Amino acid sequence: MRSNPLMHTTLLVAALLLAVSSGCAPSTEVLPPNIIIILTDDQGWGDVSYNGNSNLATPHIDRIAARGATLNRFYVSPVCSPTRAELLTGRYHPRAGVTGTSAGAERMDLDEVTLAEMFKAAGYATGAFGKWHSGSQAPYHPNARGFGEFYGFTSGHWGNYFSPPLEHNGTIVRGRGYLPDDITDKALAFMESHPDQPFLVYLPYNTPHSPMQVPDAYWNAFASHPLAQRHREPDLEVLDHTRAALAMVANIDWNVGRIASHLDSLGLTERTIVLYFSDNGPNGARWNGGMKGRKGSTDEGGVRSPFVIQWPGVIEASLEIDHIAAAIDLFPTLLELAGVATDPGLRLDGVSLAPLLRGEPYAHQDRFVFSHWRGRTSVRSQRFRLDHAGQLFDMQADPGQHEDVAMRFGTDHAALLAARADFEATVLAELPASEQRPFTVGHPDFERTILPVRDAKATGAIRRSNRYPNDSFFTEWTSVEDSILWHVEILAPGTFEATVYYSVPEGSQGSAVALSFGDHRVAGQVATPYDPPLRGMEHDRTPRIESYVKNFRPLVLGNLSLPTGVGTMALTAQDMPGASVMDVKMVALRRIEADE
Numbered sequence: 001m002r003s004n005p006l007m008h009t010t011l012l013v014a015a016l017l018l019a020v021s022s023g024c025a026p027s028t029e030v031l032p033p034n035i036i037i038i039l040t041d042d043q044g045w046g047d048v049s050y051n052g053n054s055n056l057a058t059p060h061i062d063r064i065a066a067r068g069a070t071l072n073r074f075y076v077s078p079v080c081s082p083t084r085a086e087l088l089t090g091r092y093h094p095r096a097g098v099t100g101t102s103a104g105a106e107r108m109d110l111d112e113v114t115l116a117e118m119f120k121a122a123g124y125a126t127g128a129f130g131k132w133h134s135g136s137q138a139p140y141h142p143n144a145r146g147f148g149e150f151y152g153f154t155s156g157h158w159g160n161y162f163s164p165p166l167e168h169n170g171t172i173v174r175g176r177g178y179l180p181d182d183i184t185d186k187a188l189a190f191m192e193s194h195p196d197q198p199f200l201v202y203l204p205y206n207t208p209h210s211p212m213q214v215p216d217a218y219w220n221a222f223a224s225h226p227l228a229q230r231h232r233e234p235d236l237e238v239l240d241h242t243r244a245a246l247a248m249v250a251n252i253d254w255n256v257g258r259i260a261s262h263l264d265s266l267g268l269t270e271r272t273i274v275l276y277f278s279d280n281g282p283n284g285a286r287w288n289g290g291m292k293g294r295k296g297s298t299d300e301g302g303v304r305s306p307f308v309i310q311w312p313g314v315i316e317a318s319l320e321i322d323h324i325a326a327a328i329d330l331f332p333t334l335l336e337l338a339g340v341a342t343d344p345g346l347r348l349d350g351v352s353l354a355p356l357l358r359g360e361p362y363a364h365q366d367r368f369v370f371s372h373w374r375g376r377t378s379v380r381s382q383r384f385r386l387d388h389a390g391q392l393f394d395m396q397a398d399p400g401q402h403e404d405v406a407m408r409f410g411t412d413h414a415a416l417l418a419a420r421a422d423f424e425a426t427v428l429a430e431l432p433a434s435e436q437r438p439f440t441v442g443h444p445d446f447e448r449t450i451l452p453v454r455d456a457k458a459t460g461a462i463r464r465s466n467r468y469p470n471d472s473f474f475t476e477w478t479s480v481e482d483s484i485l486w487h488v489e490i491l492a493p494g495t496f497e498a499t500v501y502y503s504v505p506e507g508s509q510g511s512a513v514a515l516s517f518g519d520h521r522v523a524g525q526v527a528t529p530y531d532p533p534l535r536g537m538e539h540d541r542t543p544r545i546e547s548y549v550k551n552f553r554p555l556v557l558g559n560l561s562l563p564t565g566v567g568t569m570a571l572t573a574q575d576m577p578g579a580s581v582m583d584v585k586m587v588a589l590r591r592i593e594a595d596e
Contacts, residue, residue: 005110005139005440005491032338033311034191034272035119036201036259037330039087040252041080041131041209044282045304046229046289047249053287055227056246060257061308064276068310069319069357075326075380076280076305078296078373080156081106081133083279083327084204088114088134088145090331090348092370094431098134101156102469104437104455107135108145113346115331116146116200122340125194128152129183130204136450138443143169147202151186155454156470158206159549160536161213170448172588178215180205180248184255188262195266198338203259205252209283211536211544212244214251219541222247229287232400236285244541245284273337275309275330292401298371298378298388299401311337315357323362324382326369329353349427368419370427377424379416384409386416438489438566441589442496449496451569452586456486465583466547473547477573477581484571484584490517490562493595498522498560500571501552501585505531508578515587517562517569524557526582552585559592 046053050062050070077083081101082093089096089112097109108114116126127149128142136154138144151168158164161179165172175182187203207214222243231237256276263269281294281302293299307325309315314337328350335342336354355362369380376388385393385401392406392413406413441449454469460482464472474484498515506529514523530553537548573581 005443005489031271032122032198032340034199034201034268035124035334035338036203036272036274037087038256038259038274038276039084039202039204040249040276040278041204041206042245042280042283042295043208043249043252043278043306044286044288044294044301045278045291045306046287047208047245047278047282048306050308051289051306053229055225055229055242055287056222056250058249058253060253060260061276061306063260064256064274064308064310065318067312067317068274068308068315069321071307071309071321071323071325071353073322073324073380074277074305074307075303075324075369075371076278077327078280078298078302078371080279082373084132084134085112086327086350087330088112088116090115090328090346090350092328092349092372092427094372094427095349097430097432099431101133102454104135104439106133106156107140107437110139113343114146115334116142116202118146118335118340118342119200119338120146120148122338123198125149125190125197125199126202127187127190127199128202128204129187129190131155131158131206132204136452136455137440138446138449139440141170141446144443144446149190152183152204153206155452157209157468157546159211159471159547160539161206161211162539164549165551167450170446170450172450178251180207180251180255184258188258191262191268192266204279205255207252208245208248211539211546212241212248212541213536213539214244214247214541218247218251219244221250227287231285231287232290232292233285238284238542241284241542242286245282245286247541270312273309273311273334275307277307277327278305280305290400296373298373298376300380300385300395300399303371303378309357311357316359319357319359321356323356323365324367324369324380325353325356326350333357368416370420370423372423372428377420377428379420379423381412381416384412384416386413386420390417392416438487440491441488441569442490442492442494442562442591444492444594447591449589450586451486451488451589453484453584456484458482458484464547468546471547471549473550473552473583473585475583477583478576478579480573480576480581483573486569486587487566488517488569489566490564493563494591495559495561495593495595496589497592498557499588499590500555500557501588502526502555502582503530503532503550503552504578504580504582505529508580508582510575510577511573511581512575513557513571513573513581515557515560515569515571517560518565518567520561520563522558522560523574524555526555528553552583554588560589561595563595
């Protein structure tokens with residue numbers, strides 16, 4: 001279901017008041033547990049030593065398993081943004097309207113209540129640090145979806161991991177050092193800044209997603225490293241890509257150790273739930289326990305994730321859980337563990353794993369878990385996997401999915417086929433027919449709106465710097481007939497300072513440009529040349545598929561008056577004295593006056 005962007009707050013308040021009034025809010029006598037959710041990007045089930053990978057050591061991640069529980073059959077979506085939606089809502093991503101990973105399709109519908117909103121309403125300090133990938137403009141921005149603090153980037157991937165441009169609560173800032181280390185620094189400071197208030201920290205790392213960038217110390221440890229364990233089809237494996245991924249995981253492990261040490265130093269270890277998992281299967285052909293599939297696949301290897309969780313004194317140490325579970329389960333699980341009531345009106349797909357974690361009776365022994373992406377749906381039961389083509393695999397006897405056993409287990413095959421048909425008739429029926437939602441501008445509760453060209457379309461000869469939009473820029477703007485267009489909805493009227501982030505070489509400066517919405521327009525001149533070199537290749541360990549990046553200079557065009565409504569925001573050129581108008585990264589709008 002889609003809702004008006006400005007109705008989101010009203011709906012949320014009503015839902016949360018109902019939850020709190022149920023009488024299950026946390027006790028004021030004992031502080032509820034802190035929660036730290038660590039989510040990695042493109043790390044496979046096999047990219048940890050506790051799952052048997054001898055190619056690397058992950059002692060700090062392994063220590064969470066030793067101090068708590070390992071969920072041996074934990075499932076996520078085949079790609080990034082769907083998993084994030086399922087974590088944050090407790091519902092399968094098609095229900096939330098997530099249909100893709102870029103250009104607005106990654107956004108969750110506004111009638112979805114997020115995990116962060118629930119915890120914030122229960123008195124938690126909430127912070128997200130890293131890769132958001134669920135919308136860039138309020139009310140889709142993390143600050144509008146329950147996180148009081150945000151530091152990181154909202155895109156699906158980032159093109160440079162060393163001191164890149166980032167956001168801090170909607171303001172563009174410059175990162176400091178290697179990105180995973182930087183966001184960990186910010187998360188540690190956030191924990192320390194709330195000594196008398198429970199906190200929810202969401203730490204979605206950007207690694208080991210490509211580009212494959214990692215500091216020298218980690219790379220040098222793997223650059224000549226022999227790989228004893230290989231992909232099930234060794235000829236498909238690119239060894240330096242594997243080495244870079246493992247080096248990036250080693251860095252993550254070091255940061256996990258920093259978090260553990262910080263909790264110890266603050267005396268918070270015993271009252272903090274720490275959980276760790278990945279958003280999809282591995283982003284390359286490498287050792288993954290012999291499973292079939294990788295990132296993007298609905299087979300076992302594409303959707304099975306490492307998962308460990310600790311809460312000393314509540315979750316038994318070295319607990320092994322073999323029941324199937326999924327990202328949709330984390331919403332009800334964490335709320336139950338923390339004693340925060342779930343609004344009974346929420347239609348969750350996930351079930352609480354709290355009984356399993358506490359060693360209590362569990363009522364969902366015979367459930368199914370569904371995986372869907374790009375028209376392909378597979379179903380996992382405790383014993384079997386039905387793949388997207390209708391083949392049945394006995395995952396106990398054949399974890400690599402080599403033999404179709406549908407003829408031998410006809411009753412089970414029929415049951416999984418029926419379950420998939422029901423999923424497609426109900427859950428998939430909630431997918432929008434097409435992605436028509438405009439990009440929101442000027443939410444009255446937020447001063448700033450950023451419109452990256454990832455979310456825009458261009459006319460004429462203007463092209464993206466790369467086929468993948470997420471961290472691209474527009475270039476080759478060589479005609480005044482061409483333009484850059486955003487499909488937007490102005491949520492509240494006002495006057496906005498408009499800034500374009502651009503680059504242009506010496507000799508091509510001087511173009512006259514304008515930003516307009518209907519009859520409302522502001523114009524300026526690209527007077528100063530600014531032509532920094534492309535970056536990224538100096539840090540890459542293997543060839544990349546994403547865009548290279550560069551710095552962009554802000555050009556303040558002036559003040560733009562915007563009325564409410566849906567339409568096209570256009571960046572155009574009226575004069576071009578040189579060979580090109582400019583390259584463009586984004587437009588930023590800052591509300592300076594609200595209209596009555």
